[in-house]
Amino acid sequence: MTIPGQDGVDRELVDLERLAPWMDEQGLPAGDFERVEVLAGGTQNILVRLERGGRAYVLRRPPRHLRKASNEVLRREARVLSALAGSDVPHPGLIAACPDEDVLGVVFYLMEPVDGFNPSQRLPAAYATDEAWLRAVAFDVIDGIAALGAVDHEAAGLGDFGRPQGFLERQVGRWMHELGTYGELKGYGGPRIPELDRVARWLDDNRPVAWTPGIMHGDYHLANVLFEHDRPRLAAIVDWEMSTIGDPLVDLGWTVAMWPGEGAPIGPAAALNDVRGFPTPAELIARYAERSTRDMSAIDWYTVFACFKCGIILEGTYARACAGKADKGVGDVLHAITLALFAKADTYL
Structure with a gap:
């Protein structure tokens, strides 16, 4: 079975066939995946940008080679982002989190893309x-x-x-x-x-x-x-x-x-x-x-x-x-x- 968008990212990182029904369960817009790409910048964890049903997301998951606490770290991250909703702290908005490992084999969450750049390498x-x-x-x-x-x-x-x-x-x-x-x-x-x-x-x-x-x-x-x-x-x-x-x-x-x-x-x-x-x-x-x-x-x-x-x-x-x-x-x-x-x-x- 070919999943639209899967050729943009390794299935071992994000299996879109398994991700889609989970997103449906969260009440998120349905449709084919589009513009799926792994983002640079994550040194410990992996960031994947994707679009579905006219909405853009950034999926964050642990590294390919898991460390002992990798999944727990992602659970904690999602919890903090959820707690900061509505605060004055600039942060990526949490959309939905999967705290168990049944869907993709790892803990992951979806957050709002941020229109910004990291200044550590160069400045516009x-x-x-x-x-x-x-x-x-x-x-x-x-x-x-x-x-x-x-x-x-x-x-x-x-x-x-x-x-x-x-x-x-x-x-x-x-x-x-x-x-x-x-x-x-x-x-x-x-x-x-x-x-x-x-x-x-x-x-x-x-x-x-x-x-x-x-x-x-x-x-x-x-x-x-x-x-x-x-x-x-x-x-x-x-x-x-x-x-x-x-x-x-x-x-x-x-x-x-x-x-x-x-x-x-x-x-x-x-x-x-x-x-x-x-x-x-x-x-x-x-x-x-x-x-x-x-x-x-x-x-x-x-x-x-x-x-x-x-x-x-x-x-x-x-x-x-x-x-x-x-x-x-x-x-x-x-x-x-x-x-x-x-x-x-x-x-x-």
Whole structure:
């Protein structure tokens, strides 16, 4: 049987013959599939754009080679997007979600397409030549996480979405343990990060004692947002796979740690490091303070923590590369970024 549109995407990724009746059950418009294509940009999960019955969708599913938590991650993503409906947080609108694996063999969901572009690689001419556009959209990026942190997660139905009790207290030990597990990989000689112990001790000794739980994106930087094409505006925050209930100021610290500019670590927006016009990290922090009632006195702690956590995550790929389980060139680059992040963290101590 030939399904119109199936030649546009591998059946192992999305079986349109099985997807169609499920969409019918959700009350979505029927008809042939059209303009089916796999979208670039998803590094962990897969995005497929499709049209049916005159309506456009983006289907998000786990990677072809599933990891242990791949399906649960997609369930959580769909739940967050559902909870954000009607909020001031720019996000892709959730259309329908399939939390079980019976239809496509994996969890998946359908969301509204977003008319926007990711700025991490290059900027369109209007942005690249107008510093006022860069400043405006950068502040909109900050307004996005300020709005996210202001959402009442319990009223939004996310009261059991995370474990906020003791969240900050767990972080250093949790990520030091993660780093320790890399030693099980043959060929990895252990972390050679000069500032590691000093940064870990400082984080434990200077941890904020009071904070207010809220929704965290968990990986907030310029590679995980979309900008509008025709005006300097944040179109959507994307890639919610690390979201949880914790301290939303971690998102601000993460943004500051990854923000492009002179001396910034080579990170997800490295192509923007030479772009002139972006606000400084201090201006970003001031903007967040204008949009939030949260105590900002310990923002340096959140920036250091972001460097610490992100560096350890990247070191995992380097460890796998040493063991022959990831590309050696990529591993070497990520190890260099880890060293740069810890060096940056050390400047705050």
